[in-house]
Amino acid sequence: MSFLVSLKKILDRVLEGLVMVVMAVLVLDVLWQVFTRLVLKDPSTWTEELAIFMLVWVSLLGAAVALGRGSHLGIDYFVGKLPARAKLATEVLVFLSIAAFSLLVMIVGGIDLVASNLDLGQESPALRVKMGYVYLAVPISGLFLTLYAVIGLLERLQRLSSIVNRKS
DSSP states (O other): OHHHHHHHHHHHHHHHHHHHHHHHHHHHHHHHHHHHHHTSSSOOSSHHHHHHHHHHHHHHHHHHHHHHHTOSOOOOHHHHTSOHHHHHHHHHHHHHHHHHHIIIIIIIHHHHHHHHHHHHTOBOTTTOOBHHHHTTHHHHHHHHHHHHHHHHHHHHHHHHHHHHHHHO
């Protein structure tokens, strides 16, 4: 279990650092856009596009940060009313679902999305960046979501096992 704790700490640092960098770029980009528009009276042509790309990255990576912190969106009113064993079993099902979705849709589907866009050579109009690189946010965040879901799943399974063993 100490391996999972160490892995989670490393993931937290890397991911939170990455989100901070992307968010800083987003803030600087928007500030530059406002400066060029209001002060220079000559709006920058590329800043809006970069802001959209950074927002995509910060949103998807931020979802992984939220999952890692246990702050992800959930309706837990009814789950909170369940006995400890049923609550943990429900959480196991939830983490299994998150892991399956992240793996199949975000990683596998995201890799296909990136590959097909790189093959097509589609570029963004202002920055001339290949859109496949922008879409890399999907499989990368899917990887982080899958890792956090597996860690959460293993933690819940261990707790569930200890509850079952105590009652036996």
